[in-house]
Amino acid sequence: MIRDPGRLRLLRERPRDGVAVEAMNEAAFGPDRQQKTVYRLREGVKPIAELCFVAIDQKDRMVASIRNWPILIHDKWPAVMLGPLAIAPELRGLGYGKALMWHSMAQSRMLGHSRIILVGDPEYYNQFGFRRDLALNIQLPGWVEDRRFLALELVAGSMIGVHGMIGKWRPGWRPSKRKTVNRK
Numbered sequence: 001m002i003r004d005p006g007r008l009r010l011l012r013e014r015p016r017d018g019v020a021v022e023a024m025n026e027a028a029f030g031p032d033r034q035q036k037t038v039y040r041l042r043e044g045v046k047p048i049a050e051l052c053f054v055a056i057d058q059k060d061r062m063v064a065s066i067r068n069w070p071i072l073i074h075d076k077w078p079a080v081m082l083g084p085l086a087i088a089p090e091l092r093g094l095g096y097g098k099a100l101m102w103h104s105m106a107q108s109r110m111l112g113h114s115r116i117i118l119v120g121d122p123e124y125y126n127q128f129g130f131r132r133d134l135a136l137n138i139q140l141p142g143w144v145e146d147r148r149f150l151a152l153e154l155v156a157g158s159m160i161g162v163h164g165m166i167g168k169w170r171p172g173w174r175p176s177k178r179k180t181v182n183r184k
């Protein structure tokens with residue numbers, strides 16, 4: 001039998017969704033999820049509000065969630081860290097994960113971002129263009145399974161030359177100005 005939830009609404013995450021999003025992530029990733037390396041980059045940093053989405057069904061239940069966080073690579077290259085992404089167990093395998101991924105990635109580009117990193121199953125994330133080789137010169141501040149550490153260029157070439165340790169986003173961070181050549 002095909003499970004059909006009917007029409008879903010895709011919304012920006014609202015303040016009142018926070019508890020349900022946490023519950024959904026706990027169900028998907030377990031209570032130990034906060035020990036994972038990526039959580040070190042999230043502690044004390046707010047997700048990017050414009051890049052957090054929820055899917056709501058016709059009975060007003062949240063059935064999917066995706067969040068994205070700001071990070072800084074080598075204190076030099078800003079990037080988006082995608083995740084967590086979770087779909088309600090009864091609605092998995094119906095294309096909603098893909099829909100949220102493509103929406104989130106498109107919105108990231110629209111906001112001016114040029115690169116995304118994530119830690120996840122390559123068997124799932126390769127289809128969106130995430131690649132292991134693009135993340136070979138960057139490091140996370142803790143252990144991750146190498147094969148699951150992936151990057152994506154929203155702008156072609158935006159990972160070229162990008163290297164070093166990934167750190168937390170710092171509010172107010174601005175790229176340092178390049179020295180301009182005095183043409184006089």
Ligand SMILES: CC(C)(COP(=O)(O)OP(=O)(O)OC[C@H]1O[C@@H](n2cnc3c(N)ncnc32)[C@H](O)[C@@H]1OP(=O)(O)O)[C@@H](O)C(=O)NCCC(=O)NCCS
Pocket residue numbers: 028029083084085086087088091092093094095096097098099119120121123124
């Ligand atoms: C992984 C997850 C987000 C995928 O969303 P979804 O809506 O179930 O998946 P979609 O319908 O978009 O895609 C389904 C396809 O992805 C595949 N797929 C799903 N999870 C996968 C995984 N972990 N590894 C490889 N392939 C996977 C399915 O086999 C299916 O393949 P097909 O299109 O060839 O039939 C969802 O299953 C989920 O919430 N899982 C638990 C949490 C999780 O693992 N999150 C991802 C890590 S950040």
